[in-house]
Amino acid sequence: MTESPFLLLLDLLGTFAFALGGALTAVRSARVDLVGVIALGMITAIGGGIIRDVMLNLSPATFQDWRYLAVAAAGALIAFAFGFHLDRLSTPIDVLDAVGLSFFAVSGAVKAVAFGLGPAQAIILGTITAVGGGTIRDSLLGRVPSVLSDGLYAVPAFIGAAIAVLLPIFGANGPVTAVIGAVVCFSIRMLGLHFGWNAPGPLHWKYGRPTPSKRD
């Protein structure tokens, strides 16, 4: 792997946050058992990075470097051990998910640029990297994925990826812009959740607002 230490750090932090958040989501769903919680936590954590690496025609870092699976498993086990003590998990889940979203949006976009993709493709691949794991998790749980129904899930990832890709073209320092991109993505996501911002639903003035993220 030609992965830089900086990218690796972003990746592992995002992996840990997504593993915690994904496993807590599974704990709350109460439809899955211990194995399901571990599996969903790990899928949420490694899904986006695997999609990114496969799209770049690389051997997924997840399986080349044991630390990804170790960090993902650790996060899922921690969530299983402590998750069910909490009565209301919405806030921690949302924060952890926003952290993973921010780190993966940036790391996905930066890695795509490093492997020669054009800016537009890199920004979209960064967005896919960020939302991929959670989308697989939601599909397996039989929900409509957040990315489809929760307008401000993909948008912050897209903006964060765009910052990380475009600013360096104008000479800005890579790692600095990556951090800026992640912070902007996280902030927009959290503000959007707090104020209930949403993208327009095409038919909602006709049929009423579609049920948002199916977080039950």
Place this chain on the structure above:
Amino acid sequence: MTESPFLLLLDLLGTFAFALGGALTAVRSARVDLVGVIALGMITAIGGGIIRDVMLNLSPATFQDWRYLAVAAAGALIAFAFGFHLDRLSTPIDVLDAVGLSFFAVSGAVKAVAFGLGPAQAIILGTITAVGGGTIRDSLLGRVPSVLSDGLYAVPAFIGAAIAVLLPIFGANGPVTAVIGAVVCFSIRMLGLHFGWNAPGPLHWKYGRPTPSKRD
């Protein structure tokens, strides 16, 4: 990419038709917002081609060539802008979907042959390329994919791919047979929809006809 201009044209036309049809399907479902409509339109448009390229162990053309994402995004935006003015979208969706199905069945099969797959594998990969994007879209929307419940969805793709793969073996001109394959696929699909043809359901004399394509 060693992609021929002819293959590229088929691919881009299929991408545009699938993006329009996929986004219109999302608009009708009324469960997703603007981001969801764009995402589903693009997934429908690029999903099959990505599966094809990954199965051929290539870097997906979708991310190597910006035109794929541009065409997919344009189709999805057009569908979002005009989709909800139409009262009944079934017909345009079905036609656009059949166009994408035909072009991808042929381009998938021809590309598979170009990269050294045997005829049987090329025909099946062409079929997977054709039905792949719509299958991902339907799964994300929580439906049973058309390919599983709507007999004449995969069959025309299979026949079109078979024509494009087999006739050249007997010396027929490649591009000509590709066009013939696409036209035959499109015709069978549209006739099947018009006359309600269906593949036999294994248990339907026992439990009654399974609900077809869940197009609601």
Place this chain on the structure above:
Amino acid sequence: MTESPFLLLLDLLGTFAFALGGALTAVRSARVDLVGVIALGMITAIGGGIIRDVMLNLSPATFQDWRYLAVAAAGALIAFAFGFHLDRLSTPIDVLDAVGLSFFAVSGAVKAVAFGLGPAQAIILGTITAVGGGTIRDSLLGRVPSVLSDGLYAVPAFIGAAIAVLLPIFGANGPVTAVIGAVVCFSIRMLGLHFGWNAPGPLHWKYGRPTPSKRD
């Protein structure tokens, strides 16, 4: 393909068992037609191996070697032809599924080692190979995949893969340990089904036992 004859045999036997079991599952679900039964049987049979090969950045053996698709199609057709004569299909489905699970867990893990993955990653990739096809099938049928709700589905695969990966490190004969791993995996799976063993559900003392495998 650098695949050994022994690996190939394991793979083809697992493919056949999964194709039969997957198609019988589809027949029972009564929601899909002939094409759907064939498609689900083949997806169950080839899904796990495709995931394994893509994770190893190889051209999937499924499309390189016509025998995989032939065996998968044959199994699915046999299941369609005879499946609906059986009144109770649970037992054959479970046995066939356990056979496929055992062979793929071992072949996935052994192939991962052969392509240079570390032991931990090889064991997890073996497990993913074993449960992958069935997970895709269940998702397409709109069910919560067994791997998430049926504790002793992934666990035996994990143990079988671990045996096939770890014993050779201590000098044991590869093929012999592979057979032992498959037999152990199969035995644990069948015993677990017989005695209704399950992994602990995180919340089941709170909300009651989550509905297991959604086999209806």
